[in-house]
Amino acid sequence: VRASTRDDALALDAGDSLAHVRTRFVLPPSVIYLDGNSLGALPRGVTERVHDTIEREWGHDLISSWNEHGWWDAPRRIGARLARFIGAEAGEVVVSDSTSVNLYKLLHAAISNRAERSVLLTERHGFPTDRYVIDSVARERGLTVEACEPGAVLARIDERVAVVALTHVDYRTGRRHDLEAVTATAHEAGALVVWDLCHSVGAMPLDVDRAGVDYAVGCTYKYLNGGPGAPAFAFVAHRHQARFAQPIAGWHGHARPFAMEEAYAPAAGASRLLTGTPPILSLVALEAALGAFEGVDLHDVRAKSVALSEWFITLVDERVPEATVVSPRDAGDRGSHVSVAHPSAYAVVQALAARGVIGDYREPDVMRFGVAPLYTRFVDVWDAVDRLVEVLRTQEWRRPEHQIRRTVT
Amino acid sequence: VRASTRDDALALDAGDSLAHVRTRFVLPPSVIYLDGNSLGALPRGVTERVHDTIEREWGHDLISSWNEHGWWDAPRRIGARLARFIGAEAGEVVVSDSTSVNLYKLLHAAISNRAERSVLLTERHGFPTDRYVIDSVARERGLTVEACEPGAVLARIDERVAVVALTHVDYRTGRRHDLEAVTATAHEAGALVVWDLCHSVGAMPLDVDRAGVDYAVGCTYKYLNGGPGAPAFAFVAHRHQARFAQPIAGWHGHARPFAMEEAYAPAAGASRLLTGTPPILSLVALEAALGAFEGVDLHDVRAKSVALSEWFITLVDERVPEATVVSPRDAGDRGSHVSVAHPSAYAVVQALAARGVIGDYREPDVMRFGVAPLYTRFVDVWDAVDRLVEVLRTQEWRRPEHQIRRTVT
Numbered sequence: 001v002r003a004s005t006r007d008d009a010l011a012l013d014a015g016d017s018l019a020h021v022r023t024r025f026v027l028p029p030s031v032i033y034l035d036g037n038s039l040g041a042l043p044r045g046v047t048e049r050v051h052d053t054i055e056r057e058w059g060h061d062l063i064s065s066w067n068e069h070g071w072w073d074a075p076r077r078i079g080a081r082l083a084r085f086i087g088a089e090a091g092e093v094v095v096s097d098s099t100s101v102n103l104y105k106l107l108h109a110a111i112s113n114r115a116e117r118s119v120l121l122t123e124r125h126g127f128p129t130d131r132y133v134i135d136s137v138a139r140e141r142g143l144t145v146e147a148c149e150p151g152a153v154l155a156r157i158d159e160r161v162a163v164v165a166l167t168h169v170d171y172r173t174g175r176r177h178d179l180e181a182v183t184a185t186a187h188e189a190g191a192l193v194v195w196d197l198c199h200s201v202g203a204m205p206l207d208v209d210r211a212g213v214d215y216a217v218g219c220t221y222k223y224l225n226g227g228p229g230a231p232a233f234a235f236v237a238h239r240h241q242a243r244f245a246q247p248i249a250g251w252h253g254h255a256r257p258f259a260m261e262e263a264y265a266p267a268a269g270a271s272r273l274l275t276g277t278p279p280i281l282s283l284v285a286l287e288a289a290l291g292a293f294e295g296v297d298l299h300d301v302r303a304k305s306v307a308l309s310e311w312f313i314t315l316v317d318e319r320v321p322e323a324t325v326v327s328p329r330d331a332g333d334r335g336s337h338v339s340v341a342h343p344s345a346y347a348v349v350q351a352l353a354a355r356g357v358i359g360d361y362r363e364p365d366v367m368r369f370g371v372a373p374l375y376t377r378f379v380d381v382w383d384a385v386d387r388l389v390e391v392l393r394t395q396e397w398r399r400p401e402h403q404i405r406r407t408v409t
Numbered sequence: 410v411r412a413s414t415r416d417d418a419l420a421l422d423a424g425d426s427l428a429h430v431r432t433r434f435v436l437p438p439s440v441i442y443l444d445g446n447s448l449g450a451l452p453r454g455v456t457e458r459v460h461d462t463i464e465r466e467w468g469h470d471l472i473s474s475w476n477e478h479g480w481w482d483a484p485r486r487i488g489a490r491l492a493r494f495i496g497a498e499a500g501e502v503v504v505s506d507s508t509s510v511n512l513y514k515l516l517h518a519a520i521s522n523r524a525e526r527s528v529l530l531t532e533r534h535g536f537p538t539d540r541y542v543i544d545s546v547a548r549e550r551g552l553t554v555e556a557c558e559p560g561a562v563l564a565r566i567d568e569r570v571a572v573v574a575l576t577h578v579d580y581r582t583g584r585r586h587d588l589e590a591v592t593a594t595a596h597e598a599g600a601l602v603v604w605d606l607c608h609s610v611g612a613m614p615l616d617v618d619r620a621g622v623d624y625a626v627g628c629t630y631k632y633l634n635g636g637p638g639a640p641a642f643a644f645v646a647h648r649h650q651a652r653f654a655q656p657i658a659g660w661h662g663h664a665r666p667f668a669m670e671e672a673y674a675p676a677a678g679a680s681r682l683l684t685g686t687p688p689i690l691s692l693v694a695l696e697a698a699l700g701a702f703e704g705v706d707l708h709d710v711r712a713k714s715v716a717l718s719e720w721f722i723t724l725v726d727e728r729v730p731e732a733t734v735v736s737p738r739d740a741g742d743r744g745s746h747v748s749v750a751h752p753s754a755y756a757v758v759q760a761l762a763a764r765g766v767i768g769d770y771r772e773p774d775v776m777r778f779g780v781a782p783l784y785t786r787f788v789d790v791w792d793a794v795d796r797l798v799e800v801l802r803t804q805e806w807r808r809p810e811h812q813i814r815r816t817v818t
Contacts, residue, residue, distance in 0.1 A: 039472045046463060054455060054456050054459060054694070058637055060435075066637075097507070097510065098687070132663070136657070136658045140549065228475075228689035247545050248510055249545045258772070264545070277507055277637075278507070279690075281638075285463070406476045
């Protein structure tokens with residue numbers, strides 16, 4: 001087979017039906033951004049929407065904006081808009097708080113509905129913050145956490161398990177669980193599932209209702225491009241809504257919030273997941289950001305994600321013998337980022353950044369490169385790998401400045 | 410005594426040492442805004458700061474902004490800046506999540522440090538969302554909630570009480586607890602205190618460290634003008650920091666967040682109150698908003714708050730016999746809003762709004778008027794009462810459009 005070329009990349013871009021969507025984003029010139037799996041790029045329109053919310057809604061219309069400009073309904077309205085991204089219905093999704101706080105609420109809700117069972121099943125090597133919440137809730141509720149290897153989850157589900165809590169796509173390796181199979185197996189054993197969709201939502205179609213998912217959370221600042229720390233979503237299937245409870249009871253989740261009743265009466269539906277006043281500026285930024293997906297079919301997004309990822313893997317295989325692809329080789333087992341191991345991964349990531357290629361590093365030796373189908377081009381992948389080749393050939397990653405550890409990696 | 414006049418108001422404004430601070434705010438023309446106790450007005454500089462964060466930091470510098478532009482440290486940095494508003498030290502305050510979520514965390518923390526006790530003491534008629542959280546945490550931890558009349562709190566504190574949880578200034582009446590006396594009495598009985606400072610922070614000097622307060626929360630969108638739903642603060646006294654735990658454990662509260670350890674190891678200090686990724690756009694808006702307090706002494710703020718409130722009460726007493734001031738008459742027992750009862754309070758508030766006077770309504774018959782010393786003028790108070798007189802004289806509040814109940818009141 002002939003070696004791949006930059007012209008191949010340009011040809012792939014020329015045939016890309018989503019190529020035009022890139023113009024919906026503000027992207028810095030001379031940067032190849034492959035970290036949209038951590039912080040999505042800025043969609044056009046966000047600046048203007050937030051400006052309007054500050055100057056006209058807050059500054060001019062002041063308190064009346066809670067009614068007049070839909071601030072009060074924002075968590076439900078944006079939740080309804082997010083529903084299509086995960087295959088849910090309006091009324092099953094709200095947006096508010098962080099992923100961790102929402103996971104805390106949903107784990108409590110799920111456990112309450114399986115009070116007779118003793119095990120909270122999760123995986124090893126998952127995103128640590130999920131694990132901290134899982135461990136904390138289990139301790140509070142008197143459950144035992146069993147954390148198995150990701151590949152062993154199906155075999156470990158049995159009738160002792162109250163809840164299976166997993167991240168759909170692994171933050172480090174990009175490994176993807178079979179959401180449908182795990183959910184079905186959990187249900188056969190009488191357990192409930194809580195899925196963390198942080199690393200899949202916006203990068204592929206999801207269908208939580210068809211899969212029968214019970215509860216799910218996910219963040220909105222990765223492939224959904226909602227902005228730094230944009231509030232997370234939480235999903236509760238309709239069939240659980242009549243009888244679920246979460247412990248952080250607040251007035252935004254009350255059935256009659258302005259009656260100012262002393263007793264908590266939970267709102268119907270996913271609204272009862274709401275607690276306190278949500279951060280409106282961050283919420284409207286997210287709402288505006290979702291405009292970048294206007295008219296975009298998530299199946300096309302997934303197809304391009306797979307094509308970009310395979311292009312990346314092909315190029316690393318061909319051109320970078322020093323590095324090892326540690327993400328699954330089968331696209332069906334992968335999310336939308338590709339992880340590559342190198343003994344000096346940290347310094348290589350820094351050296352790449354100095355050459356304008358932005359990926360990120362994860363302990364202990366992983367370089368992550370996310371492809372964001374709405375704005376990543378095939379030629380970006382070519383150029384990124386090309387610079388990786390150069391960084392390794394010149395050994396410029398050995399320079400002292402690339403060894404300095406920063407606060408946030 | 411002669412009746413008060415508008416010229417008296419103008420004279421009071423002429424002698425106001427804080428009058429110049431009003432220019433630091435964007436205020437709509439022809440509106441008298443007396444709802445800063447619900448949503449503070451927009452400080453100048455916020456729009457520009459948020460714009461810069463979106464366009465330059467997010468849009469151009471992307472993921473590197475977590476380091477380069479201090480996003481990661483924002484909850485601690487802004488917490489340190491808020492410390493002076495409550496008389497705390499840097500390292501005792503973080504900003505993140507909502508007041509309700511923070512209250513949930515702190516109640517758990519406090520109860521854990523009084524595990525042998527059985528009662529969570531609070532007041533009746535407090536802000537309901539606090540009560541929902543109090544009831545929920547008590548239920549989870551097996552405590553009994555005792556809710557007494559606000560005036561009876563001191564007498565009800567005894568050795569059964571684990572935690573006293575109160576709102577410093579009552580949202581409805583403006584009644585203010587004696588924070589020092591309650592804290593001291595609780596400590597004498599071996600109990601801990603958790604204060605909600607939502608309706609006092611930014612309107613008066615507070616000194617939680619001198620009073621020996623254990624834990625406190627408060628919101629930042631009222632007198633601190635942080636914007637709609639701006640993240641709340643949480644305070645933990647230094648002496649508790651070595652041994653307190655909160656259940657919503659997340660990576661932002663981990664001692665080594667980027668080591669991605671599977672076991673939770675709480676960060677030192679108030680940082681362990683942090684959970685997930687905070688909403689950066691809302692955080693930077695708050696940070697910019699605090700600039701309005703530059704060079705402002707909180708004692709001067711309080712002095713003006715008292716003067717404005719007394720001016721308001723004087724005018725209502727003189728000119729509005731149909732309404733009854735239900736806030737305490739003694740300024741020492743009051744916060745920075747004055748509540749007035751009228752049998753048709755809801756419609757009167759709507760009719761006032763139609764005349765450009767923005768107060769708000771609280772069940773069952775209360776009109777609230779907040780004075781915000783940074784931007785409320787004495788003449789605003791005169792004009793507001795003058796229009797209240799007109800609304801009642803003409804009975805225009807009886808118009809059908811003023812009876813329509815809106816979602817948010």
